[in-house]
Amino acid sequence: MKVYIIFYFQVHQPFRIAPYSFFDIGTGKNYFDEDLNRAVFNKVSDRCYIPANNLFKELILESEGRFKISFSLTGTFIEQAKLYRPDVYQSFVDLWQTGGVELLSETYYHSLASIFDLEEFVEQVDEHMKLMKREFGHEPTVFRNTELIYFDKLSDVLINFPSLQTILIEGADRILMGESPLYPRWSANHAHLLLLKHYRLSDDIAFRFSDRSWPEWPLTVPKYVRWIKDLTLAEDQGRNLYLGLFMDYETFGEHQWAESGIFEFMRHLIKALLKEPMIDFLFPSEALKTLNFTPKTLSVPTPTSWADTERDLSAWLSNSLQWNAMKSIFELLRLAKEKGRWDLVPTIRKLTTSDHFYYMCIKYFQDGDVHKYFSPYPSPEVAYKYFLNIIADLEEQLED
Amino acid sequence: MFPSREPKLQVPDEVISRLKYLLLQRNHMISKVSLYTEKVLRIAERLGFDLVHAHDWLTYPAGLMLKKYFNKPLVSHIHATEFDRALGFGHPIIHEIEYLGLNYADRVIAVSRYTANIIKEHYFVPEEKVRVVYNAYYAETQSPQKIKKFKEPVVLFLGRLTPQKGPTIFLELAKKVLERTKKVRFLVAGAGEMERELMLWASSFGYGAHIMFTGFLKRAEVEKALSLADIVIMPSPSEPFGIVALEAMHFGCALILSKQSGASEIVKSAYVVDYWDVDKMVDIVLELINNPELLKAKQDEARREVQTFRWEDRAREVLEVYRELLS
Numbered sequence: 001m002k003v004y005i006i007f008y009f010q011v012h013q014p015f016r017i018a019p020y021s022f023f024d025i026g027t028g029k030n031y032f033d034e035d036l037n038r039a040v041f042n043k044v045s046d047r048c049y050i051p052a053n054n055l056f057k058e059l060i061l062e063s064e065g066r067f068k069i070s071f072s073l074t075g076t077f078i079e080q081a082k083l084y085r086p087d088v089y090q091s092f093v094d095l096w097q098t099g100g101v102e103l104l105s106e107t108y109y110h111s112l113a114s115i116f117d118l119e120e121f122v123e124q125v126d127e128h129m130k131l132m133k134r135e136f137g138h139e140p141t142v143f144r145n146t147e148l149i150y151f152d153k154l155s156d157v158l159i160n161f162p163s164l165q166t167i168l169i170e171g172a173d174r175i176l177m178g179e180s181p182l183y184p185r186w187s188a189n190h191a192h193l194l195l196l197k198h199y200r201l202s203d204d205i206a207f208r209f210s211d212r213s214w215p216e217w218p219l220t221v222p223k224y225v226r227w228i229k230d231l232t233l234a235e236d237q238g239r240n241l242y243l244g245l246f247m248d249y250e251t252f253g254e255h256q257w258a259e260s261g262i263f264e265f266m267r268h269l270i271k272a273l274l275k276e277p278m279i280d281f282l283f284p285s286e287a288l289k290t291l292n293f294t295p296k297t298l299s300v301p302t303p304t305s306w307a308d309t310e311r312d313l314s315a316w317l318s319n320s321l322q323w324n325a326m327k328s329i330f331e332l333l334r335l336a337k338e339k340g341r342w343d344l345v346p347t348i349r350k351l352t353t354s355d356h357f358y359y360m361c362i363k364y365f366q367d368g369d370v371h372k373y374f375s376p377y378p379s380p381e382v383a384y385k386y387f388l389n390i391i392a393d394l395e396e397q398l399e400d
Numbered sequence: 401m402f403p404s405r406e407p408k409l410q411v412p413d414e415v416i417s418r419l420k421y422l423l424l425q426r427n428h429m430i431s432k433v434s435l436y437t438e439k440v441l442r443i444a445e446r447l448g449f450d451l452v453h454a455h456d457w458l459t460y461p462a463g464l465m466l467k468k469y470f471n472k473p474l475v476s477h478i479h480a481t482e483f484d485r486a487l488g489f490g491h492p493i494i495h496e497i498e499y500l501g502l503n504y505a506d507r508v509i510a511v512s513r514y515t516a517n518i519i520k521e522h523y524f525v526p527e528e529k530v531r532v533v534y535n536a537y538y539a540e541t542q543s544p545q546k547i548k549k550f551k552e553p554v555v556l557f558l559g560r561l562t563p564q565k566g567p568t569i570f571l572e573l574a575k576k577v578l579e580r581t582k583k584v585r586f587l588v589a590g591a592g593e594m595e596r597e598l599m600l601w602a603s604s605f606g607y608g609a610h611i612m613f614t615g616f617l618k619r620a621e622v623e624k625a626l627s628l629a630d631i632v633i634m635p636s637p638s639e640p641f642g643i644v645a646l647e648a649m650h651f652g653c654a655l656i657l658s659k660q661s662g663a664s665e666i667v668k669s670a671y672v673v674d675y676w677d678v679d680k681m682v683d684i685v686l687e688l689i690n691n692p693e694l695l696k697a698k699q700d701e702a703r704r705e706v707q708t709f710r711w712e713d714r715a716r717e718v719l720e721v722y723r724e725l726l727s
Contacts, residue, residue, distance in 0.1 A: 022587070022614040023624055026549055320604035328608035362596075381599055385613055392550070392585070392609040399551055 001238045003231060004282040004290065005273065006195060008144065008168060009249040011049075011092075012074040012110050013041055014355035016376050020386045025393045031347065036376055041084045048253035053091045055252075055263055059270050060100030067270055068100050068281040071249070072144050075108030075131050076353060096136055102283040103132055105140035105164060111352035112316055114145055115303065116330040118157050124349070125161065142284040144168040146354050148197065148246065148306040149313070152299055155187035164192065166284055168246060171196035172304040172311040182231060182241040184287055185298035193288050194298055197246040197306060201227065206247035210260035218261075221268045228279065239293045242282070246306070308363075308370075316357040321384040326357055328391050335398055344397060351390065359383040411468040411504045419461045419500065422493050430493060437462040444470065451722055455479060457494050460501025467504070473725040476505035481518055484638045487563050499523050507721050509533050511641040512662025533717045534666050536709040537646035543703045546652055547628040552583045553689045556629035556653070558622065558644050559636075561592030566635035566658065566675055568594075571602050571611070573633065576682045578607045584689050585609070589625045591616035626651035630695060631688055636661055637675045645670065649706035654688055654698035656681055666709070669701040 113121035171181030181196035454463030482490035632648035639661035658675035
């Protein structure tokens with residue numbers, strides 16, 4: 001019996017839109033705020049991407065390949081890395097070349113196409129597959145949808161991609177019904193193996209690490225290692241356990257600042273875990289080969305995600321502003337494709353990125369809430385107005 | 401200029417002490433009015449004047465005190481009542497000040513027959529004291545060319561997003577028109593406490609960018625918005641005058657005005673509809689957008705008509721009121 005730790009980090013940057021007023025419609029103004037996007041990219045590069053890549057590269061090389069991680073790099077991230085920070089792009093290539101990294105498949109634009117337009121979803125996954133092939137010579141076998149959104153139908157649609165065998169999903173309480181997220185499951189159609197996020201242990205690092213009001217603060221390496229070893233206590237049939245620690249890559253240095261000790265914590269945690277004989281690191285794709293039991297089947301009729309405490313779609317689709325904006329952009333995309341306006345399609349696709357709708361969320365827009373923390377706009381209404389003005393401008397162009 | 405004459409109607413001492421009491425109430429706006437009143441009285445001591453002309457409740461306490469202390473006639477001008485602002489009963493102190501300011505004035509000027517009726521009905525101001533002097537429009541520029549921003553016609557709501565201006569009626573209209581045709585865009589221009597509520601409601605129709613919101617507009621942007629609008633709708637449930645109507649005419653917009661507005665009493669080129677009669681407004685909008693010649697004719701008519709609303713004429717009417725009191 002083994003405890004397998006599967007690290008997966010999401011690496012994504014959206015093309016944030018500019019303050020695009022009603023009177024900017026028809027003026028040819030750039031939809032995207034390049035200065036802002038460059039500034040954010042630089043900030044996150046210096047705080048997170050560069051130091052975190054250096055740390056993980058060092059750990060992979062020192063462990064001679066026993067330490068492993070996986071990344072999902074969005075298309076919009078790679079575009080921005082090449083545009084604004086070629087050194088960051090190169091640093092990911094170097095990390096990939098250590099052999100200690102697995103790259104996952106997702107939608108190129110980090111969109112919610114799976115909810116609105118399944119044809120478009122397939123096209124965006126395909127575009128990302130091609131990107132992985134082109135940039136890294138890699139054909140992914142593991143899929144993660146935007147924000148870990150998953151529902152049964154998604155597995156059906158992904159049969160279009162025969163190389164995909166495994167899907168990462170959120171270990172949400174309402175689908176597990178009290179059962180453990182440590183055992184992979186079969187999708188309802190038995191086409192894919194589902195690996196579940198262990199949200200408590202993931203969020204202990206991603207959200208709570210520097211939270212001084214958390215009773216477990218400060219989180220120390222021995223404590224966290226003990227929590228992981230304690231997971232085996234409930235297992236009496238010798239089944240392997242698969243601990244999915246899934247989080248945003250920005251956890252390291254951006255959400256948890258370097259001053260909080262997050263980098264030192266990770267360095268010592270990995271070294272401590274490598275000394276444990278029961279514990280190994282695993283690529284997500286290796287789960288299938290190491291199973292020593294027959295997984296149960298899991299049906300997820302309505303979408304789950306890793307966002308907010310609801311772990312559903314409400315971060316992007318809980319008010320009519322979000323719904324109207326998202327519905328309109330997918331309608332526009334369909335129209336552009338019908339009219340053969342391929343010049344406009346990449347731009348419209350950048351507007352399908354989930355972040356635009358996250359900024360329009362009203363439910364948690366209080367000071368200090370995560371939605372507000374991530375939003376470059378003063379209010380959800382302002383984000384909506386800019387977005388709609390851009391849609392109007394695109395509609396005008398499409399009528400030509 | 402005029403021979404001075406004592407006003408016939410005196411302001412009793414009790415009214416002055418009541419006003420002083422009201423101005424002591426702890427309320428941000430009332431305390432501003434109190435400061436203003438003191439300043440006006442101090443300045444008045446150094447001025448020679450024959451008549452006092454006070455505009456709306458904010459200035460009525462000063463007007464009544466000047467009338468009392470200097471024994472000069474008072475003209476109370478009413479641009480909007482608390483009933484219009486609150487769409488019903490509003491702040492009791494403001495109502496009381498309006499009551500006193502209108503009833504102890506020698507003449508009352510209302511900006512419309514609509515407002516004259518409100519003050520007669522709710523404040524019991526005797527008809528013979530009331531004169532109606534409408535607003536007018538002074539064009540600083542030549543009537544500008546229309547700007548074509550969209551291929552579809554643009555229907556505009558311009559005003560604060562408050563119940564008084566009827567933005568929900570505008571959205572109901574937009575929804576009903578868009579159910580019939582998508583070849584039109586609706587624009588809500590302005591800011592106000594109802595913004596979030598209105599945006600949530602409008603977006604729930606799912607008509608994409610066919611209903612848009614601009615947020616607060618600066619002066620130059622207001623003019624741009626009027627230049628690109630084809631039709632302006634003023635659906636106010638209670639609007640003493642509505643000068644935006646005249647502005648829209650200058651910028652060549654076809655107009656739909658609520659019958660519950662002062663402007664609708666004088667603008668002949670506008671469609672006048674009860675504010676609640678959304679279906680009728682829908683028919684008019686559809687007729688205009690399906691019939692470009694009619695729309696153009698209505699717009700040209702508006703441009704011409706607005707030139708007849710001259711402040712010079714209104715000034716003469718006000719002068720006439722002064723003469724009644726002073727000759």
